[in-house]
Amino acid sequence: MSHSGPAEAVGIHQLGLVKDMAVEELGWDEDVDESFRQAVMEIIDADMVEESAEAVDAIVLWLRQDDGDVMDLLIDALTDLGPSGFLWVMTPKIGREGHVPQSDLSEGVLAAGLSLTISASVSKDWSAHKVVRPKAGRR
Numbered sequence: 001m002s003h004s005g006p007a008e009a010v011g012i013h014q015l016g017l018v019k020d021m022a023v024e025e026l027g028w029d030e031d032v033d034e035s036f037r038q039a040v041m042e043i044i045d046a047d048m049v050e051e052s053a054e055a056v057d058a059i060v061l062w063l064r065q066d067d068g069d070v071m072d073l074l075i076d077a078l079t080d081l082g083p084s085g086f087l088w089v090m091t092p093k094i095g096r097e098g099h100v101p102q103s104d105l106s107e108g109v110l111a112a113g114l115s116l117t118i119s120a121s122v123s124k125d126w127s128a129h130k131v132v133r134p135k136a137g138r139r
Contacts, residue, residue, distance in 0.1 A: 055085065058087070070100070074131065
């Protein structure tokens, strides 16, 4: 049996998202996990934004192997992120189309001057990886 259930919901609630947070979504495509997206929007009690004129609290970045250089995508994402904000980089799980090897993700995060803190299984097909600015850069 491979349906979303309580185990997935636990992962979503570990994301550190709360009501009224401004969350931007990047890299959306038809392959994303809609139940995950809906759960995020329920938690923040709003829609995720595609572009923001103001700094956002968090970013959900859907990332696949063929989307481009991990470092470049992360640096581009940072332009909209507030100083204390964080990113959740969503990657297809091992064996799924578009899987990003952990080494590629880690290397891109490091090259962008960021830190990879935790990873969580949030759906059947996607893993979430929390990426933050180094502590010295968060004020």
